[in-house]
Amino acid sequence: MSAMHEVLACDFCRKAGLAAVYKPDGSTRGLTVYLCQHCGLVQSAPRIARTVERHDAAVSGGADWGNVRYGKSFRTEIALEAVARQSDMTTALKLLDVGSNRGSFAKAFLSAAPNAHITAVEPDERFAQSCADLHRTDLIQARIEATALPDGHFDIVHSCHTIEHLAAPFAALKDHARVLKPGGLLVLDAPNIALIGGRDILEEWFIDKHLFHFSATTLGRMIQAAGFEILREPDPADPVNLLFVARKTGAIPFAVTADPMEVGIAQALIQRYQATRLANLAALRHAATTIRALAPRRVALWGAGRLFDLLVREGGFDPRTLSLLIDAHLLKHMDERHGVRLAAPEALADIDAVIVMSRMFADEIAREVKMRVPGAEIILYTDLLESAKARKAA
Ligand SMILES: [Zn+2]
Known part of the structure; x- marks a missing residue:
């Protein structure tokens, strides 16, 4: 196109x-x-700008994925550490929490900063309630674009995996600068487009809920143009998240110059993504065959999310052949996936092989499998996919 x-x-x-x-x-x-x-x-x-939000959780490998929202809480610790490194946590800090979700960051921040006060902005009433119960917290149940916050009021703005959902992120960043005191701190976390360059990308990364798709370069430039000086760049070894720490300088926003190198990089990245993803999807039938060939051994699959959805829908894998389908996080949202009941990790026993259908939590899951069923064979998603691609090519 x-x-x-x-x-x-x-x-x-x-x-x-x-x-x-x-x-x-x-x-x-x-x-x-x-x-x-x-x-x-x-x-x-x-x-x-979404006026009617979908409320049903859609665990799909396609663009319609959403409303599971367990991802943000995994970023609490790193964001809190970033705030603590730049702030005196004993003082009466005023923090604006943009997109508070279930209040995971708000709770952690309030216990680390005993004299601080939070203004929590969360449009979803199901999540907002968990913030309303917090002490030293004012809850604004609205989208951030619909709020009218005072100038120069906050010491810190924290925004985690929210900016990519907004209809006008540059305006939002300029508004974050406006509500901060001079020298105020911005801690901003967003998904990293670099993830789509991975060899094992399978799920649709450009999901319906995300309108903007940042690289470290584009988001960094946008933060600076909004009136900030960057104190900490994202970790180049993390292909999933872009965590920026920046300080308000109040500098006059500059004209955005052309960046032909970034245009070329993004173009190539998206082309490679399409080709890699198509090849990986096509290899799923061979991955399904590999799992079937493990019978009559007792096989468990851990991770019933987006990768599993595609293994079933694109690979034709029949999940009823599994002895156990485990997903600790999805269990909080649903009982079954593709007609098979979800189980907790505690149910893992008498199993000969475990397929780890996760990229981000593969190491963590493998460790727990070794602890619970020490003799079981562990097959990681990445290895399953690589051998399926090799078989397809043969
Ligand atoms: Zn542009």
Whole structure:
């Protein structure tokens, strides 16, 4: 695809030259992914600010994935450490928590900073309730764009995996600068587009809930242009998250210059993603055959999320052949996946082999499997996929 969209302007540089570069798989919002030919920012459109939120959890490998929201709590510790390194946690800090979710960060921050006060912004009433019960916390149940917060009021703005959902992220960042005191701290975490460059990418990364898709370069430039000085760049070894720590300088926002190198990098990355993902999806039938061949041994599969969904839907894997389907996190949201009951890790016993269907938590799961069923063979998703690709090529 290379059609130019003449009406749509880039959220960051305001230029109109957005090239349609990708059509997400299974989008229920009809989203197209565009690449700004001036600054290199990757963005989805149409940018509809959601007025009606879907509330059902969709554990899909396609673009319609969402509402499971267990991911954010895994970022609490690293964000808190970033705040503590830059702030005197004994003082009466005022913190704005953008997208508080279930209040995981808010709770951790309040116990680490005994004199602090939080303004928690969370539009979803199911999650907002968990923040309403917190002490030293004002809850605003609204989208951040709909709030009217005072100028120069906060010491810290914390925003974790929220900016990519907004219809106008650059305006949001400028507003974060406005509500901060001079020298105030921004701790911002967002998904990293670098993940799609991985050899084992399988799930649709451009999901319906995300309108903006940042690299360390594009998000870093946007933060600086909003009036911040970056104190800490994201960890280059982390392909999943982009954690920035920045300080408000109040510098006058500069014009966004062209970045042809970033445009080229993003273009190549998205092309490679499409090719890799298609090859990986095509190899899933061989992965399913490998698992079936383990019979009559007793086989458990751990991880019933997006990768598992694609193994069943694209690979034709029949999950009823499993002795056990384990997922500690999804169990909090649902009882079954593809007609098979979910089990907790505690149920793992009398099993000969465990398929670890997770990328991010593979090491953690493998450790727990070794502890619970020491003799079981462990087959990691990455290895299962690589051998399936080799068999397909043979
Ligand atoms: Zn742009």
